[in-house]
Amino acid sequence: MARLLRRAFDQRAQGSGLTRAQWQVLAHLFHNEGSNQAAVAEALEIEPITLSRHIDRLEVLGYVTRLPDPNDRRARRLHLTETVQPLLNDMRRIGMSVLAAALEGVDAEETERMIASLSRMRANMAGRGIEMPDNPGEATEPSPQLQKVLS
Template sequence: MSEHIGFLLNDTARMFRRAFNARTKDSGITALQWRVLTYLARYPGIRQGPLAELIEVEPITLSRMIDRLAEAGLVERRADPTDRRAWLLHLTGAAQPLLDDLRQTATAVVAEATEGLDAGEREQLAALVERVRANLSRRECQKEKETA
């Protein structure tokens, strides 16, 4: 293998982000903002701290991003009834149509990236990458337990 798998995966992810960002330039939504919106759809009412950990950005970076998404009318902060210092994040009604459009964009990018692969090869590729992710995820969990 001429390149290490880690380099190939990282470089491919970078190229995915660049292709996605180019297609969503007019919407003003970046790939990272799309990830934030997607996680908020999966975990409505999540606090900023755990969300920052999920997307692996500094809390201040996420806070600024949430500010921009709130200004765009896509996200709202609601007071946490159990902790008056904390905010719970929720998508607004305006976010769902945008998420649908962004999913279509992502599907188009994946189609472009996997051009020339048949359905079986695409499924195999997804399964293999999922196994790599699961392996790394298990190691991350083990490492966290060891340091706790």
């Protein structure tokens, strides 16, 4: 589902001239204004040099600015500029449109249950980290419904 949502977003955002990775940087900065590059790279699970290239491009476009970190003279804090605001508004509209299309025919109660289930699953995984059980036999078999979805 996540892959389909990303593809739909990519298709609708094609005219922006930005890559998905650049969109992800902008989205992260929108929610985490003033983060340093190391924190952004870690959050996006990309190498710092890769992030630096994305930031270079976004800076040339006038969308992002690097400011000195008051606590670490070697670090830079990333901030969005006013120039990017119309693009962020477009991104929000595209995202809402894709989500509306995905949720078509799904009523509010089903949506709330899905959100609660996904939140619970996320908490379960976060509580366990990324480690798998030492003994694969300890893992429980997925339910028949889940097996059908996974196949």
